[in-house]
Amino acid sequence: MLGRNKxxxxxxxxxxxxxxxxxxxxPSRRSLLVAAGAGGLGIxxxxxxxxxxxxAQATEVPAGDIVEFHGTHQSGIATPAQxxxxxxxxxxxxxxxxxxxxxxxxxxxxxxxxxxxxxxxEFGATGGSYDAPPEDxxxxxxxxxxxxxxxxxxxxxxxxGADGPRFGLDGKxxxxxIALPHxxxxxxxxxxxxxxxxxxxxxxxxQVAVHAVRNLARIAFxxxxxRWSQIGFGRTSSTSTAQATPRNxxxxxxxxxxxxxxxxxxxDEHVWVSGAAGSEAWMNGGTYLVARRIRMHIETWDxxxxxxxxxxxxxxxxxxxxxxGGTEFTEPDFAMAGRGGPIMPADSHVALAHPSANxxxxxxxxxxxxxxxxxxxxxxxxGLFFIxxxxxxxxxxxxxxxxxxxxxxxVEYLKHTGSGLxxxxxxxxxxxxxxxxxxx
Numbered sequence: 001m002l003g004r005n006k007x008x009x010x011x012x013x014x015x016x017x018x019x020x021x022x023x024x025x026x027p028s029r030r031s032l033l034v035a036a037g038a039g040g041l042g043i044x045x046x047x048x049x050x051x052x053x054x055x056a057q058a059t060e061v062p063a064g065d066i067v068e069f070h071g072t073h074q075s076g077i078a079t080p081a082q083x084x085x086x087x088x089x090x091x092x093x094x095x096x097x098x099x100x101x102x103x104x105x106x107x108x109x110x111x112x113x114x115x116x117x118x119x120x121x122e123f124g125a126t127g128g129s130y131d132a133p134p135e136d137x138x139x140x141x142x143x144x145x146x147x148x149x150x151x152x153x154x155x156x157x158x159x160x161g162a163d164g165p166r167f168g169l170d171g172k173x174x175x176x177x178i179a180l181p182h183x184x185x186x187x188x189x190x191x192x193x194x195x196x197x198x199x200x201x202x203x204x205x206x207q208v209a210v211h212a213v214r215n216l217a218r219i220a221f222x223x224x225x226x227r228w229s230q231i232g233f234g235r236t237s238s239t240s241t242a243q244a245t246p247r248n249x250x251x252x253x254x255x256x257x258x259x260x261x262x263x264x265x266x267x268d269e270h271v272w273v274s275g276a277a278g279s280e281a282w283m284n285g286g287t288y289l290v291a292r293r294i295r296m297h298i299e300t301w302d303x304x305x306x307x308x309x310x311x312x313x314x315x316x317x318x319x320x321x322x323x324x325g326g327t328e329f330t331e332p333d334f335a336m337a338g339r340g341g342p343i344m345p346a347d348s349h350v351a352l353a354h355p356s357a358n359x360x361x362x363x364x365x366x367x368x369x370x371x372x373x374x375x376x377x378x379x380x381x382x383g384l385f386f387i388x389x390x391x392x393x394x395x396x397x398x399x400x401x402x403x404x405x406x407x408x409x410x411v412e413y414l415k416h417t418g419s420g421l422x423x424x425x426x427x428x429x430x431x432x433x434x435x436x437x438x439x440x
Contacts, residue, residue, distance in 0.1 A: 065145040065204075069112045071427040072285050073272065074434075076149035076202050077364065077389050078261040080240040084206040085368045086213045087291065087385070088229035089195025089420060090220060092158060097167045101439055103223045107152065107199075107216055108433040114212045117145030120219070137218065139211050146205040150212055151198075152434050153289045153422030158196040172438060174280045176288060176392045177423045184405040185416065192293055192418030195227045200289070200387070202366075206233065228418065230293060232368025232385045239366060245320060245328065249296055249369050249382055250413070252313050253320035256328055257354070259364040270362045270396060271389050282437030285426030287389045290363075290397050293370075293418030296383035301413050312409045314348030322350060347409040353400065361396045363388040383414070393421055 067075050094100050110120045119125050121135025128135060159173040160166060182188075201212040210231065217226055236248050237255030241262050248254040259266055268274065273283045301309070310316055314323055314332065322332035324344050332350055336343045344351055355362055366389065371382035390396035405411060425435040 065117065065147055067115055067145075067147050067149045069115045069428065070430060073287075073427045074151050074424060075115070075427075076151035076200055077271070077287060077366070077424070078239065078267060079147075079149045079202075080243060080261065081235040081237060081366055082147050082149070082202040082204050082209075083233070083235055084204065084209050085200065085202045085232035085235075085385070086206075086209040086229065087198065087200045087232070087387070088213050088217065089155070089227045090197040090199070090217075090224040091227045092196040092224045094223040097439070099223055100167050101433070103220060104152075104435055105433040106219050108428060110215060110219055111150045111152075111212070111434075114215065115145060115148050115150060117143075117148075120215050137211065137214055139214075140208055143205055143208055143211075146203040146208040148201065148203040148208050148212060150216075151200040151202075151289070151424060153198045153200075153424040154435065154438070155195045155198065155420065155422050157194060169438070171279050172282070174276070174283050174423055176394055177421065178394060178398075180290075180393070180419055180421050181398065181402075183401050183416070185411055185414075186405075186419070187415050187417055188419050189417050192228045194420055195422075197224060198289065198291070198420060198422045206231070230370055230385050230418075232370045234369040236367040236369060236384055237365040239364065248384055249298065249371075250301055250309070250313075252309075252315060252317055253328065254367075254384075255365050256315075256320055257362075259362050266362060267364065270391055271364050273391055282425060282435075282440075283423060287391065287424045288393050289420075289422045289424050290386070290388045290390065290393055291418070291420040291422070292386040292416055294384045294386055295381065295415045295417050297413045297415070298380045298382055304413075311345050312348060312413075314344050314350030323348075345409065347407050349404075349408055349410045352404050352408050357403070358400045359395075361390075361400070363390045363396055389424070 067079055069075065092100060092103075094103060113120055119136035119138075119141075122128070123135055125134045125136040125138030125141055154177075156173065156177050156179060158166065159169045159177075164170075199213055199216055201209040203209040203212070213229065235246050237258045238245050239258065239261055241260050245253045245256050259270060261267070271287050273286050273288075276283050304312075306317065310323065315321060315328075316323065320328040322330060322344060323338075324330075324333035324336040332344050332354065334342060334344050334346075334351060334354075334356070338344075351357060365387065367384055367386045369382070370385045371380060373381055375381050388397065425438060428434055428436075
């Protein structure tokens with residue numbers, strides 16, 4: 001595997017690519033001294049070419065390993081889902097609007113480097129002064145970009161706190177960025193919920209994803225601190241028709257009916273914000289991220305019969321086909337009669353999550369399995385870290401979650417322990433920083 005570039009530099013001679021994953025050949029990048037960024041980091045966009053800086057040799061990065069940073073939408077949403085994730089929410093400790101803008105500018109520059117497989121900073125992990133801390137933490141040296149995507153969102157608490165509006169953002173909070181209601185059965189932990197900012201880093205290599213969040217947290221020091229974080233493994237949804245449907249920790253295929261990146265019309269209707277005007281116009285091209293940490297009662301489930309498991313999901317365990325027949329992608333027949341009622345139980349997970357039961361609404365799911373050891377009583381602390389992107393949580397998430405929390409037979413085996421809702425601004429164009437439209 002080819003190594004990571006030691007440093008960053010200005011983008012030159014860049015070939016335009018699609019807004020998500022690029023398949024164009026990326027030239028090797030050279031390391032250049034660049035002017036200091038808003039926070040004095042001296043980070044610039046992914047450099048190209050070949051050169052040496054402080055004795056560090058730039059190396060080539062496989063083009064197929066790179067997800068494009070610039071575009072209409074942020075990466076990590078319609079990007080084909082990777083297999084590893086590290087997500088973290090931050091509380092902003094900066095007191096001024098200028099400090100917050102500087103943080104977002106620094107993050108933007110760093111993320112562009114990270115997604116291209118470069119070290120953060122002018123001198124990276126091994127250059128610069130021998131008597132100063134390195135600008136990059138270095139654990140990703142020798143690793144490729146690994147399809148890293150980084151997505152940043154804003155929580156409601158960034159706009160308003162207990163003492164009123166923050167950072168001069170009064171009147172700018174989108175109406176859809178609500179405080180999520182307390183759903184039936186919620187057992188939310190404050191330390192696992194909320195946050196002013198969220199960073200979702202996804203990659204093929206878990207160390208690359210962790211490296212991204214670690215360095216963004218380091219850059220944020222003195223301006224924001226981590227509120228909660230979660231590492232996920234094994235995607236629980238497919239976001240491309242080229243991907244097979246994965247399985248959750250209950251052993252069932254998950255996300256069969258998930259929206260796919262190729263379904264542009266459906267994405268425009270159910271995921272991307274458009275037509276917002278006035279104080280909310282900055283959200284056009286963005287979306288809303290719903291995050292829920294859902295612990296699974298693994299041991300109880302493992303003692304449940306196969307018949308009951310399949311009735312709870314409404315699908316066969318091996319093939320993922322609806323109980324009404326066919327293959328995995330056959331549309332369920334909710335009217336088909338069975339013994340004592342519909343063959344597709346009305347309280348099955350599929351029946352309650354289906355668009356026909358939710359006014360035709362759909363969502364783009366990008367969840368991951370997780371396990372955090374045991375709870376001290378010999379039970380696995382494991383489950384699903386649910387992530388979904390929707391055009392409006394008031395119509396595309398809250399009604400569905402309310403119905404499922406009340407009626408879904410699967411609820412008996414689940415406990416929601418963490419929750420968050422974030423406004424994800426649109427993608428970044430050359431020369432911009434993340435969320436710039438909110439502050440202009």
